[in-house]
Amino acid sequence: MGGLGTRRTDITRDDGTWAGLYLEVRAPRRPGLCLFTAERRVLLARRSQPVLLARVDEDHCGVEFWRTDAHRSPVPPPRAETARALAGDLGRWAHRLASHLLDAPGGPLHEGRWLIAPESPLLRGNHGRRPEAEYWREMLVEGHPDGYIDWFVHNGSWEILPLRPMPDVGDGRVKAYRKQARDGTLPPVLLWWVSGLDCHLVLDGHARLAAAIAESTAPPLLHLHRTAPGDEVAAGTARAVRRYEAELARHAELRAVHGAAVPDGTATAGPTLARRLRELRTASRPSWAWPLPGGAQQWHRVVEDVTSDRSWPGAGRPPA
Template identity: 40%
Template sequence: MNRTGITRATREPLPGGGVVLAVPEGVPDVPALRFERESERRWVLRQGERPLVLARSEGEGCCRELRLRRLSGHRSPLPPPSAASMRSGANWPHRYARWLEETELGPLHRGRWRLTPRTVFAPGIWDCDLVRDWPDASLDLLCGGGWHGVLPLRPLLAPDAPRVKSYRKHARQGTLAPVLLWWVSFLDGWLLLDGHDRAAAALAEGAPPPCVELVRLPADDAWQTTAAEITEAHEQRVAHLAARPEGPHTARQRQALDRSYADVLSTLPYDADATPMFALPRA
C-alpha cells in the first residue's frame, strides 16, 4: 500500500462495476481503523491511537443490549469528491479502492476486500435503524449478535446546513457520490465511513443515499476448503440419485442439484468473512 511504499493490491474487476482487492503480504497486520477487544463485553473502535467508539454489551443470554459512546475525531479515509467528479459518473468502487490503498486512516489490511455498489436494503435500514442519537446510543442485538442498521461515526447535519444543501442538488439530479459503508459481521450492520453530509442530503430529499459497500472476504485457502467440502457433498448426492431407479423426474432433479451446486460455488469467494477484532496493544 502506498502509505508504506508497498506494492498496490491486486485487483479483480467484478460485474456491475465492483472490484476485489487482494492486499498483499508486507502490509501491517494491524490497520489504522480497527476494532480492539478490551474484555468479553467491551470493545473499542480506534483510528490510529484515537478511540472513536466505546462499546459494552449488557444483559444475559443471546439477546443483549449494546451501549455505545461515540467520540469526536473521526477522519474520513476518502477525500471529498468534487462537484465535477460527481457529474462525470466515475466508477466509484474502483476510485474508492484506490483511495483506500493510499490512505493512512482506513481499515484495509492483508487479505481480500470487496467494494461493490449497494442499491437494495431491507426496509427500515435508513430510517428506524439509522442511529441518529449522538454521542450515546443503545442497540438491541438479536439472538446471534446482530442488529442490522447503519452507525454514523459523526453526527448527521441538519437538512438546511450549508454543506448538506450543496449536496441536495446532486441528490435531486442523481449525481451524488455514494457513501462508503463498512460491513461489520459481529454487528450485522454497517459503519458509515465516508459521506455523512451526502447521506444527510439524500435522506433530506426522501431517499436513501447511493452506497459503496466495503466487505472483508475469506482468504483463498478458506473458501477453497469450503468448496472442496461442498463438492464432496454434491458428488454424494449425485451418486445417491444415480443409484435410485430412474423416474420421470430424475433428469430435472439432477439439473436442480447441479444448478444449486454451481450457484453456491460461484458466490463462495465473495461472501462476507468475519470482521477481525484485534488485541489491545501491550502497555
C-alpha cells in the same frame, strides 16, 4: 493507484451485471483504523486516537457507545465533476474508493480478502414500503456523544452508526448534495460492516446520507466487508467442483441407459457451480479485532481520558 500487491477482481452476476469489487489485500497486518477488544469492551482507534468506545451488555441485548469527534474520512470529498462523470456507475466508484482506502493511513483495510459491493440488507429492509426518509431515519443509530445500539429490538436489521454527528438540512454540504440526489449524480455512501457491533459504520458520506434522507430517496450505497480467507475459499472450491463433477457423472450414467434425450447436466450444474464459487468469494465473514494492550483496565483509562468530567454510565465499573 494504491495497494501495492493488492489484487482486484470485479465480480459479476449470472446476467453479467456488476456485483462487487473483490480485494485481496497483502498489507498491512493491522490497519490504521483498528478495532480493539477487551472482554465485552470495544475500542475503534484511528492511528491510536480513539474514535468510538463501546461496551456490550452482559445479557447481550445491546451495546452502549461513546463517540468522539476524531473520525476523519479515509476518502477525500468527491468533486462535482467526478460525481457527474461516475454518476450511477457504482463499479467505477468502488475502484475509486478502493484506491483511496488502500492509500489511506487511517483506513480499515488489512491483509485478507474484502468485498466492496452494492448489495446490502439495508436496501431490502423496507418491507412496509414506508417513505424512504422515514425508513432511513429509523435505521440510523442516534446519540452524541453517547448512545445505544439496541440488539433486542433491531436484531439482524444491520443499523447504521454514523462516526460523527449527522449534519442537518441547513448544512451547506447537505444542500449541495440534495441537488445531486435529485439529478441522480449523488456519490455513494461508504458503509463498513462491523460484526462485533452488528451494525454498519459510516466510513464516508455522512452529508450525502443526510441529503438522501432529506430528499426521501434511497441513498446509493457501497458496502465494505471481510470475506472468506484463502484456505476456506480453496476448500469450498474443491467441494463445489466435486459436486459439479458428481452431477455430470450422474447425468452421464442416465444418458448411457436412456439415451441422448437425457440432458448432460451442464445446463443446471454449471450455473450452480458458478453461484457457489461466487458466494465463496462474496459472503460476509466476521470483522477482525485485536486484543487491546492493557485489557479492560486500559479501556477504562481511555474512557476517562475521552469523557473527561462528563459522566458515561455505559462505561460500567472498572475491573478490580
